[in-house]
Amino acid sequence: MQRIDTQPTHEYQGYRICPGQPFPFGASLVPGGVNFSVFSRNASYCVLVLFEKGAREPLVEIPFRGMFQKAFSNEPVWGEFRIGNVFNMTVLDLDHEAIEYGFRMDSGQPRAAAGQPAFHRFDPSVVLMDPYARAIGGRDVWGQKPDWQAPYPHRSRVAFADFDWEGDRPLEIPLEDLVVYEMHVRGFTRHPSAGLDETVAGTYAGLREKIPYLKKLGVNCVELMPVYEFDEFEHSRWDEQQGRWTKMNYWGYSTVGFFSPKAGYAATGRTQDGTMVADELKNLVKELHRNGIEVILDVVFNHTAEGNEQGPTISYRGIDNATYYMLTPEGHYYNFSGTGNTLNCNNPIVRDMVIDALRYWASQYHIDGFRFDLASILSRDQWGGPMANPPLLEALAFDPILGKCKLIAEAWDAGGLYQVGSFPAYGRWAEWNGKYRDTLRRFLKGDPGESGAMSQAVQGSPHLYYGRSPTASINFFTCHDGFCLADMVSYNDKHNEANGEGNGDGANDNASWNCGWEGPTEDVSILSLRERQMKNAMAMLLVSQGVPMILMGDEFGQSKQGNNNTYCHDNEINWLDWSLKQRNADYHRFVRNMIAFRHAHPVLRSKDHLRNTDYVGSGYSDISWHGTRAWQPDWGGRVLAFMLCGRHAKGGMSEDDYIYVAMNMYWDALPFEIPRLPEGSRWHVSVNTGMPTPQDIFEPGSEPELADQGNCLAGGRSVLILVGRSAGP
């Protein structure tokens, strides 16, 4: 049966139209045409601007209010296509693949002067991108020089929503069982050493080709740095001397559109076909899922690419500045993001947009979870004040479609709000645990007096997350922001000169240690210590309760030359150098086996906080604390030892080995007295970072029995891990 509302009611310059539907916002394919719907509370006038794809000048500009022609006649007729504050219109017989669209808006009020504060910034001379655009053109191929004079640089496109998922669903792996790999889509396969065809290097399709590598590494979740459409040329400069672009927005923490995948990350971006770009990303998600790997997106809802009063008008500020942004009483942009503006996340309209976007990604792209950049901004009210009960965070925590998604907060912002341990969680939110990172770094480099803090960290930071779960803690030594692991053991200080800001950018407090020499060295003893420290770090991370996260490149010790803020480098500093996999094969083997160790031992992956008691009657507490003497922890030193009782694995519901971990961050070897096992069980050596490969780690099941069951020696700055199991028949 045909719908009766697919018949045109009006005509405008040969385009047949009819009143549209206000929901959903954006451009949607409907029977016979395309429905356009856009909100503005403060605009009194709106025009739909249609372009032939890529054309500079519009094909037609159809007002949402004015004189039209009656359909199928020459009679003039008044028309207004608006319900409430939503302009909506269906244009019939459009070839959705061949067009791009935008809006012009005005309020009839005087214009805001460029660079000056203002509440409204309407400017009908500018064509505005749709905030709900499901596909955005203009930066279709990464790094392809744009037309700087283009009147409409970021162009909304219509995308078709269907995809053949072949039964795929989000994986819903329990959070405590995840090993997260934080990665950059382009950086993962752009380096020539990735060995991919030029047409797919640095793309979603390229990432897909490397899934077997990820699987072998053992990670079961990739966290993709921003893949929402952004402008890699924002703040870029052409360097004549180097003959290439510098200061690229490589990381992508500056959203242009919240509903559109970054076209420049798609091998199919060159087709300028938004649906195909979406297909490519969906296909990547489907293949990752097929291989047991979840996908978390790093999402940036704290600000947009429009900057401050001086910035470009792309969309939001021209559509409804006072709705989309937090403004001071004078009309300046609040800058809690450190990038010029702050998205007004707890305005009801913007809140809905954020929820709509996440629902869209969860349902249409099968995304398994989200990590929210500078998430503390999402807890601020419209005037910037932190709220005890922020409606957006609550709504996300209880959203039906996001009900099984991982929600992870970067629980601080650039305005001084620091909420690690106190982020409004509603029983759902996890946090990037910056305190875990700092504690482990200090302990690793041998700072005295950290063992007490370490004991909290390895338990999933119950001191921070009491009443929550260890999984509230996303544990990490390194992430994209700050030193990578190789640099953390090779530099005392940041070396960000290449960023062109006189080494003034990036964090100064890195809790790093260069092991005796700043930067590259040929000194074998220093190099060996650095590798051991990296192994120690991986061992500590992967035996901690909570959710471990590993930074791309750390699994084979890639350096970023001491730069701890590489946001602007689209080059070898950031691109993963696959040749290191061979060159650092011993270390890489260690990391792989350490991940396997975590997967093999449920006792490391508790859903609930350890109780420090024996509640299953095994004779051992779920976790017990030791020092160089068994049962005698030393809370003031550089040593920590603990034992996990396998009979308490998964709250006593699972059976596992006993695990004993001795961390000696003192510079000399120390003897450790080992707690006794129950009758019939024997200690076996799983990990000893003080030993050369292959004795540094043994694959699960092949661990040799420890000769002296009562004592062992842990080398200086070494981690020893024993597994206790029955000696066998």
Added chain:
Amino acid sequence: MQVDVRDDAGIVLIEPTGDIDGKTAPDFQDQVLVRVQPGARIVLNLARVPFMSSAGLRSMLLIYREAKSRGAKVVLAQVNKDIRGSMSATGFLSFFVVCDSVQDGMREAGG
């Protein structure tokens, strides 16, 4: 859209000319589907198709599915590098048998 069809020793050779996109895909699909008879052996020669959009990919998938449900077999031949790249990146390629030449395609379809 121009779609040439001929029977060659029990194999239906279908040869479209031009881009398969939002404009042409519905017509292309209709013209091909009438040839997808139960048990048919079909070679789709894409040598004269310079570009295929997402709408084109979808019509190909619908043809493939229809063929499967009717017990027919569709083989692609002479797919250019760009289209092959798009099909590979988006996963559509995995649904099809693709042959370099029409001869190979005929052999494959007949086998």
